[in-house]
Amino acid sequence: MSRFTSRLGSWMEDVVKYSRYVANGGLLFTLYFTLIYGAFVYNDFLTRIDSAFPGEWIAAAIMLLIPLGHRPRTFIQEADQVFLLPELGEIRSYMVGVRAFNVVFAGLRAMLVLLILLPLLVRTEAYTGIEVLAVVVTMVLLSVAGRLAKLEGAGRIVLPFALVSGLLIVTGLASWSFVPAFLPFVPLHLKRNERIPLLHWLALEEKSKAQFERVISWFIDLPTVREDVKERRFLTKMLENRVLRRAEASQYVYGLRIIRSSDSLDLVIRLTAVALVVMWMSGGWYVGLVIPLFVGLTALQLVPLFKRLEAVSIVSWLPITKEERLRGYTWWTYRILLVQALFLGLASLLFGATWDAAIGLILSFGVIRYYLNRLT
């Protein structure tokens, strides 16, 4: 068995194992509900728009975005820095395997986006079958090129081509949009790595693995997940004078962590922004229901972080009891979720909510209590 095949096999074992855990997790309910609710809202939205809606502009914007944000997997391990060195020049089949794997994944990602985009285009544009096919091919090519560019360390080489494809869509030449999407493969081929760029691929693998583990950690306890840290000097200074200076040790440490980690405050902001978009698309009596839905989604991800924090921390030998730690984390999580719920409650009024906003807020409070009670 080749090295790539054996590592792909271990990866698949992991995916199957974690999928089973996730499928059995009670928290999955929130996610199912979100997907069903999202589909319902989107369908309703589609029935309310007509050809005046700028579908082609949205498609062009997505074409610009789809080559970005890829996290290719390379299956390179830390120990490879030592043990793979003698073989680096000879393992071309490993590189081919990694490229093929990432091409498939980039294609799948494009297809998922198309599942949402195509109904919108069909609804707003009078596209022929050829034009729809061209949009599909363009999207897949741009996604694949974006992922390969990351893998080869070629930066944002795909963006100018994506821009041209988008312009062709906007100017009514959708059937030709795939042509510029093909072109980045020429420089990508010329710039391709002949030998495995070990450190670059190791960094990519670690980032990608961390992302995978972050998603899994929403459902099960994974103590090893890494996080990105932002200093947020202004916010820290502001809270330092009002809260942190007087805070107990556990409140202090969790407060700073929540402010600075990409898994905490960033997550709340991201999900709140998505909630606002969903509210805008909803436009019905059920706008208020978006509040508990997104508060629940935020809580679903915030609550497991406590267990991750507990696993490896100096707090374990400091004079801070488990109850104090729990209290400190609950203090922050409760307030953050409450502020999010209140903000979304006010925003829902702007999007046409009335009495349903009050119901949404009451439900949100219940959701917050439910998730916080799971902290033990």
Next chain:
Amino acid sequence: MLHVERLNGGYIGKQVLHNVSFEVNKGELVGLIGLNGAGKSTTIKHILGLLDPLSGKVEIDGETLESSEKNYRKKVSYIPETPILYDTLTLREHIELMGKAYDVGQEELLTRTTRLAKEMRMEKQLDWFPSVFSKGMRQKAMILCALVTKTPLLIVDEPFVGLDPLAIRQLLQLFDEYKQDCAILMSTHILETAERHCDRFVFLHQGVVIANGTASELREQYELPEDATLDDIYVVAIESEEQSS
């Protein structure tokens, strides 16, 4: 200050420590010496309350974990072999956390931090995040965090790993100063340094205390000449233990 009495312990399904007893008194720096796997780290974990003993007693300054976990923990600070720091906190914030956890007043904390950071050449790094620290800096950060607490007992696990010679010398000076009104238990492999700075030694072998005393007491116990080094004493202690068992 530290009183370990007939401690039996280890991990689930594996007993590592057998009737371990020793003491560390105020004003003493005691070296916990042993081969890899002798049970040094397990002993430390039991003292810190990170492992539950099968039987026996650990007492720090009259407090046990059972009597009051919080009071017990407030009496001990710890420098682990592998530094563990929060990625989301700067070094200054780690020290602030220690101050809050150990109830050290703001003014006192600031005075200690300023002095210790200067002595350990870490002043510039106080506002840095650990992600940009070198291996040695991480270790120094852990040492700084422990020393600012000024707890009655300081436990140090292999403190010299990753430190440059200058930092090792500085650290030993700080230990000499710290122990004046406190006690230090230090686990180390570097016997030459331990010999020069420790007041007493506890030799641990396969989870059992095989010898305990000052260098001259141990020389006497093993009938070694006066110029025998700690290294010599240790080798003889291990050999005689293995022969007798």
